Amino acid sequence: MxxxxxxxxxxxxxxxxxxxxxxxxxxxxxxxxxxxxxxxxxxxxxxxxxxxxxxxxxxxxxxxxxxxxxxxxxxxxxxxxxxxxxxxxxxxxxxxxxxxxxxxxxxxxxxLPDVDVIKPLPCLYKTKLLKENDLKGLDSKQWSNALCCDKNRPDVLGVGAYDNDKLIGLAACSADCDTMWQIGVDVLLEYRRMGIASSLTSKLSLEILKNGKVPFYCCAWSNIKSIRNALKSGFKPAWxxxxxxxxxxxxxxx
Structure with missing residues (x-):
């Protein structure tokens, strides 16, 4: 696209x-x-x-x-x-x-993603693509910023970061409508400020595009950390x- x-x-x-x-x-x-x-x-x-x-x-x-x-x-x-x-x-x-x-x-x-800028950003930890069934088994409270957990708009795709077998970061997307999937992301407190969130967000966005859907990202205007992540991940303000x-x-x- x-x-x-x-x-x-x-x-x-x-x-x-x-x-x-x-x-x-x-x-x-x-x-x-x-x-x-x-x-x-x-x-x-x-x-x-x-x-x-x-x-x-x-x-x-x-x-x-x-x-x-x-x-x-x-x-x-x-x-x-x-x-x-x-x-x-x-x-x-x-x-x-x-x-x-x-x-x-x-x-x-x-x-919205800027296709002229967005690219898979590196991560200090191994990452893994997660499908819908993989996401269903995760703790919805621990990953509430990443997971929607709404049967009407299911979490359909994600990318996780792992320290050995421990999930330390997660970006996931919910099928909010036929053409657009919304991204949420979260990283465990002790693993933040390492570029994990932007790595997961960028990789998930590219996977969403491969699926023929438009990834979008939403946050409050006061959430500076989230805005920085969006910009670093290859997104730009749209509306x-x-x-x-x-x-x-x-x-x-x-």
Whole structure:
């Protein structure tokens, strides 16, 4: 795959998720659409959205409920695109969402592989390709940052690092939709800062591409270590999103 093909696949999936057209993300004008359920959306998304703002850097595509169209329209027209994804401007939207029992919940940055850069990075320890059955036997609590453990989006492929027979690092991917597999990675505390995470991430990404799928990587904007790993592994920023959820949902996460 080329970088352009990878980006187009990601935009096509985002279009399914947001109930819009892929070309909407390439426009220089903001777009508001009504969110709908879609069986082909990323499996972990709870659709329809009440309010989700997504940007690939050109504009904002706002996927919202019908009752929030005017609220969100006012917001994305009031501020510059970049500022709509950060405070203090987000406080304006947060205040507008209060009567609907909603608040901003998820703020994430997504990364896609750069095929001109990505390569298998060396590891100080032996590595091994793991298939779906291999991953099922691993401790889901110990490797919670790498494994999804959701039957609706199974962990389908992984790469492990071993100190003799001891698993010390794991990168794994979940089949979140038909075209894209999401990567998670974790390394035991005493083995960190040795380049293991980037080695596993890069090798797994190349295996995903060999399977004809697009690997993608997601983390919070404040997770500097994870962002550094993405960049070192051959990924580059692709899109961002902020999503509002009901207050009851948020309170259960606290």
């Amino acid at each position: 080329t970088n352009e093909e990878i980006l187009n696949i990601a935009m096509s999936q985002s279009a399914i998720d947001s109930n819009c057209k892929a070309e909407d993300f390439k426009s220089l004008e903001n777009k508001i659409v009504i969110s709908r359920k879609n069986p082909n959306a990323r499996k972990y998304l709870e659709l329809p959205f009440s309010c989700d703002l997504t940007s690939y850097g050109n504009n904002i595509v706002a996927s919202v409920s019908e009752e929030l169209v005017d609220v969100v329209k006012e917001y994305i027209e009031k501020y510059e695109m970049i500022c709509c994804f950060e405070t203090p401007n987000l406080h304006f939207l947060i205040e507008k969402l209060k009567p609907y029992n909603l608040n901003m919940c998820f703020m994430a940055e997504y990364f 961002v999103s902020v999503t509002a959820k009901p207050n009851d949902f948020i309170n259960k996460m606290l």
